[in-house]
Amino acid sequence: MKVITVCGMGLGTSLILLMEVQSIAAKHGFDVSGEATDLGSALGRKCDFFVASSEIASQLASKNALIVGIKNIIDKNEIENKIVPVMQAIADKRGE
Amino acid sequence: MLLLNAIVQFLSEPAFILGLVALVGLMVLRKSVSEVVTGTLKTVLGFLIFTAGAGIIVNALIPFSTMFTAAFHLTGIVAEDNSLVAAVQISLGTVTASIMVCSFLINVFLARVTRYKYIFLTGHMMFSFAGTMAIVLDLMKISGWKAILIGSVIEGVSMVLFPALSQSSVRKVMNTDEANADTVAFGSVAKTDTVAFGSVAKTDTVAFGFWGSSWISLWGWVGGKFGNKSESTEDMKVPKSLGFLKDMAILMSIVMLVLYVVTTFFVKAADMAKISGGQNPYLFSVIQALTFTAGILVLLQGVRMFLAEIVPAFKGISEKIVPGAIPALDVPVFYGYAPIAVTIGFLATLFGSLLVIPFSRWLPVTVLPSVIGLFFMGGAVGVFGNARGGRRGAIIGGILFGITWTLMIAFAYPLINLSKYNISGLWFASPDAIIVAVVMRLVGKLFGV
Numbered sequence: 283m284k285v286i287t288v289c290g291m292g293l294g295t296s297l298i299l300l301m302e303v304q305s306i307a308a309k310h311g312f313d314v315s316g317e318a319t320d321l322g323s324a325l326g327r328k329c330d331f332f333v334a335s336s337e338i339a340s341q342l343a344s345k346n347a348l349i350v351g352i353k354n355i356i357d358k359n360e361i362e363n364k365i366v367p368v369m370q371a372i373a374d375k376r377g378e
Numbered sequence: 379m380l381l382l383n384a385i386v387q388f389l390s391e392p393a394f395i396l397g398l399v400a401l402v403g404l405m406v407l408r409k410s411v412s413e414v415v416t417g418t419l420k421t422v423l424g425f426l427i428f429t430a431g432a433g434i435i436v437n438a439l440i441p442f443s444t445m446f447t448a449a450f451h452l453t454g455i456v457a458e459d460n461s462l463v464a465a466v467q468i469s470l471g472t473v474t475a476s477i478m479v480c481s482f483l484i485n486v487f488l489a490r491v492t493r494y495k496y497i498f499l500t501g502h503m504m505f506s507f508a509g510t511m512a513i514v515l516d517l518m519k520i521s522g523w524k525a526i527l528i529g530s531v532i533e534g535v536s537m538v539l540f541p542a543l544s545q546s547s548v549r550k551v552m553n554t555d556e557a558n559a560d561t562v563a564f565g566s567v568a569k570t571d572t573v574a575f576g577s578v579a580k581t582d583t584v585a586f587g588f589w590g591s592s593w594i595s596l597w598g599w600v601g602g603k604f605g606n607k608s609e610s611t612e613d614m615k616v617p618k619s620l621g622f623l624k625d626m627a628i629l630m631s632i633v634m635l636v637l638y639v640v641t642t643f644f645v646k647a648a649d650m651a652k653i654s655g656g657q658n659p660y661l662f663s664v665i666q667a668l669t670f671t672a673g674i675l676v677l678l679q680g681v682r683m684f685l686a687e688i689v690p691a692f693k694g695i696s697e698k699i700v701p702g703a704i705p706a707l708d709v710p711v712f713y714g715y716a717p718i719a720v721t722i723g724f725l726a727t728l729f730g731s732l733l734v735i736p737f738s739r740w741l742p743v744t745v746l747p748s749v750i751g752l753f754f755m756g757g758a759v760g761v762f763g764n765a766r767g768g769r770r771g772a773i774i775g776g777i778l779f780g781i782t783w784t785l786m787i788a789f790a791y792p793l794i795n796l797s798k799y800n801i802s803g804l805w806f807a808s809p810d811a812i813i814v815a816v817v818m819r820l821v822g823k824l825f826g827v
Contacts, residue, residue: 290626291756292682293502294588294708297689318686320678322627335710336716341624354714356584356707 283372286327288334290344292320295335299355302332306362312369330372335342348372363374393425393472398683399479403691406698417687424683426542429471431677432464438670441653441662442638445685446803448653449644452738457787457807458747459589460502463509464677466799470512473521476783477508477529482692484534489700497696498537500587500708501685503808507533507589512809514794514818518827524665532814540592540704540810541585548586551715551765587706589808590755593783594709597759601775602766611719620721630749631671637746638667669685674750709758716761718722722769723760723776728752730780734788741788743805751807756780793819 286305289295296318307314319327321338331348332339339351348371350364388394400421404414439456448453467474481504489495498504511529515521520528586595622628642650642663654662695702711722731747738744756776763775790812791805806812 289708289710290624291502291678291750293678293685294500295710297501297685298499298705298707298711299684299695301690318682320627320682321625322675324680335714337713337720338624341621352714356711 283312283314283330283369283376284328285314286324286329286332286347287316287318288321288324288332288338289318290321290338292318295355296320299333299339299352299361302358302360302361306358306365307369310366310369312373314369330336331365333361390472392467392475393422394731395472395475396425396688397422399475400684400691403688403695407691407694416505420680421684421687422774424680424686426680427683428464428677428680429467430639431675431680432461432467432675432695434673434676435461435463435475435670436801438666438673438803441666442641443803444653445638445641445645445650446744448646448736448742449641452744454641454746455787455791455803455805456746457505457751458674459510459807459811460681461674461677462796462801462804462806463506463805464680465801466509466513467800470509470516473512473515473525473529474505474509476526476561477511477533478708480526480530481508481533481537482696484530485537485779486696486699488538489696489703489711492538494542494705495700496538496541496585496587496706497693497700497703497704498541498587498706499689499693499696500706501689501692502681502710503587503589504537505681506810507536507807510808510815513799514743514815517794517798518818518822520827532740532818536810536814537587537706540589541587541704544586544591544595546583547598547762547765549582551712551761552584553765560705563670567660582621582704584711585704585706586709588709588754588758589810590709590751590758591810592813593779593786593809594755594758594762595727596764597779597782598771599764599775600778601759601763601773602722603772604774605763605767605770607766607768607771609770610716611722611764611772612716613767614718614722614769614770616718616721623721623724626750626753627671627675628720629680630674630826631668633747633749634667634670635664638663651660659793709754712758712761716764716772719760719762719764719769719772720757722772723758723763724753724756726773726776727756727759727780727783730777730784731784733777734778745784745787745805748807751783752780755783755809783809790816 287296287300300316300318304314318319329347335355336351336353339349342349348368352361401418404417485498489497515525515529543804641660650659759776759779762770765773
């Protein structure tokens, strides 16, 4: 499955977030490829789910992908608690 | 000899230096062959896109600089490091890329042997600082391996020093959440102590890895002196319609359109016709303003591509070498602690920087509203000011930051002249890097370089 992480410029925070998401995914046995990008470019991109800070997430809209907003982006537990069910749901839907 | 020559030529292409770093990093992290190949190629492509973006930006700024001077008889600059550094890559690329890589190694070494465990992981900032060093040293007539050595040591030390300087402010920002835990445990003194101690250790899981950290911490602290911590910005209501402020491309387009169009209005028709090549002046300005923003977007896409490979490599390597490493991260990691303060701080900082513009005539240069710096640093001053002094701390800190940042750029401007690189209308933005660069120039002048 594919994740796109988003921040204001798509350089610093989103990349840190992406590394965190991928390491959590690996820990739980999900195969997640991903990309970090900025808010402007994220709109209209295709992926299984987006991860961003809550303020950025509120600006995102997508018909097909889930959007996960993280209140505190350096809180590993919050990220883990929020994205594991999402990844599980995506995996279940695909019958993986 | 032929081989050596080929290697030297190969390494004088900064795109290949960074490609090589990605290659080594990906191999150290034991990635698959296909991941190593794609990662390396994407790094090289990213770098080439990055410099192409700089070309677009510089070309859109040339007519603007001419217009601004024709209209107001002043020199106007936009403060933006990434574009500036990208624009000098043709002549200073090898030195820049080498400094970036070597400064990382020095950072890892310092974190390993000293008690300051900070690992600076904000890639575009590492790159822009390296470029700043390359430019300053080049102006001091220091080049080649000497420039790489001096630049890397200064940047490597800065990557530990600046996060260390702002760590006490970072703890203040992050304690706002833990403060509640303290009150809960207030019943027994001993218990409070454990919570407080635990929270200090907990906050030091992250540091401030951003070249505005010192200035943000300073004005957050000053703002805090004027305010009341209990009147938090987070109890304020900010209209939902301000949401568009989160989208950098839109925000920048609006500001650049205003700058270009207002300037056009003050240029004599005859001069304007020459600059626009006969095209309708306003149409010309609108296109140029949006082209500038488009150039920034291209540049950022390039940076994104090469950072996506290099930063994980740096992170992986530092985690292997430095136990207990504290990552120093980009500024938005603090926004979540006070999202409303981010908007308030940005608006206050924008206001502060605009206050300086009417006095431009008495300053070495006019510093035009520079959206990226104002937004990211202003937002952070809001958060830091709020952590120490609530809404008044955020607003006063932001206004003072806007004024002092603008003045800092204006007064440092004559010390670093970029005309040699055919760059007009662009200058440095990061306070920490400017402070270091100014010190270098002044020390250099003592020794006659």
